[in-house]
């Protein structure tokens with residue numbers, strides 16, 4: 001019976017699992033979650049990469065600490081139980097040991113603080129903006145403004161299942177994408193009109209609360225083209241789960257031509273409620289024709 005769980009078999013099972021998990025990214029779509037995903041979405045900005053590295057560093061560190069403590073517990077349980085050690089030592093203090101178990105955790109925390117502060121400063125170190133986009137959270141859709149381009153503004157509303165085009169992910173695709181150029185510094189100004197929402201794109205490593213009456217800014221520099229998805233990440237009411245965020249990263253030329261078209265199509269678009277959704281859908285259809 002013991003042969004059924006031999007080391008070789010377990011090793012083979014883990015190898016197969018590892019192979020399976022490492023093979024899936026090749027099939028994965030950039031900028032959205034995938035089945036059986038472990039860890040974060042593929043990083044597309046320097047900040048997202050830094051977040052991933054910090055996360056891995058912490059994970060390795062905490063795993064080492066947990067294994068060390070587990071080892072100590074097992075050692076104590078085996079070495080100092082009543083049978084193995086019938087006459088316990090009367091030792092109560094050990095100066096070197098006490099200094100060590102005070103100093104070592106301090107050193108570990110100091111080691112964590114270095115990459116932690118480096119990441120924090122990098123996130124708040126705003127480079128010069130190439131494009132500024134304002135995102136306004138509403139119950140339950142997003143309004144976007146391009147303040148560099150006059151009154152260019154539009155709403156982004158979730159696509160219903162029967163509106164999805166091939167390749168568009170369910171619950172993530174919107175009728176209008178936020179379009180930004182690749183390898184450019186995008187400043188995002190985030191606010192809300194009613195309750196607190198949250199604007200995020202996991203692949204960019206940005207996540208910012210959208211607070212009514214307040215503008216909070218963040219930035220990203222996407223290094224790959226494609227469509228990147230996020231979801232409102234602050235409980236904001238009944239349809240909180242149905243106000244996704246879609247950012248389309250395009251080349252400079254594509255961005256310029258999108259801007260030309262969008263200025264004409266959206267310039268005088270008033271910000272409205274549900275009827276705007278269908279109106280914007282038809283606008284987008286016109287744009288992409």
Ligand SMILES: [Cu+2]
Nearest residue numbers: 197198232236
């Ligand atoms: Cu929301």
